[in-house]
Amino acid sequence: MNKLIIKPFFDEVTCTVTYVLTDKATSQTAVIDPVLDYDANSGKLSSTSIDAVIDHIDSNNLRLEWILETHAHADHVSAAAYLKNKRGGQIGIGEHIKTVQSTFKAAFNFGSEMHCDGRQFDYLFEDGELLTLGHLAIEVKHTPGHTPACASYLIEDAVFVGDTIFMPDFGTARTDFPNGSAKALYQSIQKLLALPEHTRMFVGHDYKSPTRDVYAWETTVLEQKRNNIHVKTGSNENDFIKMRNTRDATLPVPKLLLPAIQLNIRSGQLPPQESNGQSYLKIPLTVSFSQ
Template identity: 50%
Template sequence: MASPVIHHFYHRSTNTFTYVVACPETKNCAIIDSALDFAYNAGRIGTDYADRIIDYVRREGLTVEWLLETHAHADHLSAAAYLQSKLGGKIGIGEHIREVQQFFKSLYNIEDVSGDGSEFDRLFADGETFQIGNVPVRTMHTPGHTPACLTYVVNEEAAFVGDTVFMPDYGTARCDFPNGSSQAMYRSIREKILTLPGETQLYMCHDYRPGAPGERHVSTVKAQRERNPLVHDGTSEDQFVKIRDGIDQVLAAPKFILPSLQVNIRAGRMPPPETNDKRYLKIPLNVLGSGNLPLDF
């Protein structure tokens, strides 16, 4: 059983890692957690970062089999649909994306999102298996950050954890998004991810350290169990929940949460054009945080 070839890209403006995971025997590959460029102040979408991924795939002679999302991201816009239009492949995500779609479909008051996950080509259940070429992949439902978070365990040697754990000196993702749960996050990490063999490599979706030189994208189960400040060995669920919830109470909303989720629940597609043939991303007012301003002005 061949080990996968893993190549990473770093989207510096959103601190996001994208991975191309390839089978060395068949040259089939998966692209995990891609991103579009987005200039918020101009409302302009760009594809420079995604085009770098396309260039790599073509240069290496790879065939895209899968475009995988670990969850519906709140900090960047997925490039899955754009990459699919250029390279093919099936867009996959965890089956609990339905819950996320239903919540945000209501929040944005949009009608074109199904709420049943049919925008995606494949909805993965917990413990499901599939292949990237000849390389086996197993899914783990790892909720907490969102109810739909999924970890992809590739060849039982690498796990793509999305926004569950971060690097061992940084901690974990937040748990205060709709239907997030610090209790669920603790169990996802301690009872699933950190029960993998100690040498298993954990591939991060983000590195948020401000001003740090370079970027770090991979750790191990052993390192997390020894050094993660929030979930190291010996940390109880009650301890984790108290600390995590305390941190989350003072965090600001991610910069791109409102535009990104409209795209990401559509599997990376833009909203449909309106009667003037232009597309719009909605910004619902006074739905995040405590800024409940009066609307009579």
């Protein structure tokens, strides 16, 4: 009998799945990859998506212990800081977030106010570290490739993989972000596929597929090994690397990359207010014409 209750919340705007995990015996709860709503046209942040999660926590008398990020996302703004402010809990992410912070501090030319030691998070997890959630244990697995800081979370017979691997009919994530690696992604996926075949696998996003017109986010290790269009059993590492690199070169930049990454390397905290009391994001300009 499973002691873990899993409640998914799907944000159709960003195609992100937020998971609420609860130990049935103690009502202690973890939230994975919470979403804060962001309107790119106006720069407005709002909380409709995460407030639905909070309503679920409150209505079921749950005790929030952990807010877990699988990585610094490029496609949505993290609600981790907002959620912690509203309901407590400790924010955790893989220790290699420090590499991501340093990379984007340079890319955005941030000043001394941007610290790259992970202090914006409460915990930086090492590979193999064990967390407690009530009577349950959560094992952190470092699964880089999409980004160098990606982590998956294994609890009971369920693993939450973020962007490391998608539903079998969609395949795998891009690896062309700074310090991403198709080779590392392939190896991370093999680590996940070595789990028992009955292990339930919960992905971080879904975009439907050419053969499926409904969203889905739960599969199994066995189904991935049999059917994943990029990495099923018998796939070749070199072929995967070639496919991934070739395909990634054709993909557009995620539309929320510039705002999302600036906020997410801070755990969703806003940049420091300037003298007028307003927080600002930066937009680097690339000039492709002669001036």
